[in-house]
Amino acid sequence: MSSVVSDATVVAEAGGVARQMADIGKRVAGPAAAEVDELSRFPSEAIGALRAEGLLTALVPRPLGGLGASIPEVSEGLASLGRHCASAAMVAAMHHIQVACLVRHGRNDHLRAFLAEAVEHQYLLASATTEVGTGGDVRSSVCAVDVDGGAFHVHKEAPVISYGSFADAVLVTARRSADSPESDQVLVVCRPPGLRLEQVGEWNALGFRGTCSTGFVLDATGDARSVLDDPYSDISTRTMLPVAHILWSSLWLGIATAAVDRARRFVQAEARRRPGTTPAAAMRLADAAALHQQFSDLVRSAALRYQEVEDDPEAASSLGFAIAMNSLKVSASTLVVDVVRECMVIVGLTSYRLDGPYSLGRHLRDAMGASLMVNNDRIMTNNAQLLLVHRGE
Amino acid sequence: MDETIRSVLAEHGRLAVDVSAIDDSTDLFASGMTSHASVNVMLALEDAFDIEFSENMLKKSTFESIAAIRAGVLEMTAS
Numbered sequence: 479m480s481s482v483v484s485d486a487t488v489v490a491e492a493g494g495v496a497r498q499m500a501d502i503g504k505r506v507a508g509p510a511a512a513e514v515d516e517l518s519r520f521p522s523e524a525i526g527a528l529r530a531e532g533l534l535t536a537l538v539p540r541p542l543g544g545l546g547a548s549i550p551e552v553s554e555g556l557a558s559l560g561r562h563c564a565s566a567a568m569v570a571a572m573h574h575i576q577v578a579c580l581v582r583h584g585r586n587d588h589l590r591a592f593l594a595e596a597v598e599h600q601y602l603l604a605s606a607t608t609e610v611g612t613g614g615d616v617r618s619s620v621c622a623v624d625v626d627g628g629a630f631h632v633h634k635e636a637p638v639i640s641y642g643s644f645a646d647a648v649l650v651t652a653r654r655s656a657d658s659p660e661s662d663q664v665l666v667v668c669r670p671p672g673l674r675l676e677q678v679g680e681w682n683a684l685g686f687r688g689t690c691s692t693g694f695v696l697d698a699t700g701d702a703r704s705v706l707d708d709p710y711s712d713i714s715t716r717t718m719l720p721v722a723h724i725l726w727s728s729l730w731l732g733i734a735t736a737a738v739d740r741a742r743r744f745v746q747a748e749a750r751r752r753p754g755t756t757p758a759a760a761m762r763l764a765d766a767a768a769l770h771q772q773f774s775d776l777v778r779s780a781a782l783r784y785q786e787v788e789d790d791p792e793a794a795s796s797l798g799f800a801i802a803m804n805s806l807k808v809s810a811s812t813l814v815v816d817v818v819r820e821c822m823v824i825v826g827l828t829s830y831r832l833d834g835p836y837s838l839g840r841h842l843r844d845a846m847g848a849s850l851m852v853n854n855d856r857i858m859t860n861n862a863q864l865l866l867v868h869r870g871e
Numbered sequence: 872m873d874e875t876i877r878s879v880l881a882e883h884g885r886l887a888v889d890v891s892a893i894d895d896s897t898d899l900f901a902s903g904m905t906s907h908a909s910v911n912v913m914l915a916l917e918d919a920f921d922i923e924f925s926e927n928m929l930k931k932s933t934f935e936s937i938a939a940i941r942a943g944v945l946e947m948t949a950s
Contacts, residue, residue: 617905617906618905654901658901659886659887659901659902659903660903661900661903661904661905662900662901662902662903709900711900711906711931715906792930795930795931796926796929796930797926797929798926860907863907863910864910866910866914867910867913867914867924867929868926868929869925869926869929870926871926
């Protein structure tokens, strides 16, 4: 399942990581995308290619053995990857989110040693943040970590662990102890041999079919130092939530870009047939391009904003930042559907067909998942609450 | 002032324990106050003391204990 990186000393020049991910998107993820979608199978080729170039630890700082890439760089890379295969990009994004949490919030020696292993073997990290019985509220847990003599045990019924069957470790939220209230949570790294996963059900969904997001009963034991140093409330606010929303929005942008590409090529092919006449669809393409630019600028500026505050715990915990990171996700999940739909109208029936170079079926199906993976209503409810006290700075 | 703070916490804090079991330095978030509840506590405190917390006071550390809340309210009352 894991492989040694052939040359982990490949230095990421500025933009290098983004370029490498774009190349993997075009050469590897793209050709496999239709089959990944049709068979609902794990995008092993793309993840394998990321592994081979040490890219799974792109976000790990160079002193800790990683490529030292920034969030804006990985955001750009995921947008490129998402153009070719949204499932592969989503698996990669979810993994990078966990890496970011581990780097920033898992500072003890045991976790640093695990990180070093993750770099060497290019571990794929999954997460189990939802739980049967909490109704989709990730800031509440039923299960608890039980610590006894330096060892921990946790048992969790997870309705979803995306690509859980293919991961080398799972980061799990749980109550700090059996006596802790539901919102007093920690994040703990669970891995073999102490990790046991029993799959529950199958993943047969409209889109993101390659993410293999099945449920699991998770039972894990291990060294008690596998619990990350910081409370999950801090990890979530400062890192997991903003990074998740930025990286998801990045790959959704990729879906939108792919749709606009197809719409543009279609309109250009028409224009060549009748030079001198502006195809009616060109006006719609102008609308789609404007919408796409809103999307692109939104994602880029959100990634840069995160970069500005990521080393400042106070700034990263501010209400304004939290509201912005929530708004980003809702805006991006709406824009991706709007852009794809507009492109389908531009291309017409040819995009409605499931075959051919102008097909947009998979793009539309994947795009629809964006507003549902964490339901936008839940996110807006959180923002509504924050806006009751936010002063607007 | 402390009585008002404690009664606000009792009504809006959604703590897992009775507010009488909490001392000045008990971590309120570890006692069950969610960030959702903390917003309601902020609003109730503003209403009870007729103050408005400034943006830089609207962070977790201001509301993490009764002592922290008291200091915050005093600062806002003085300005």
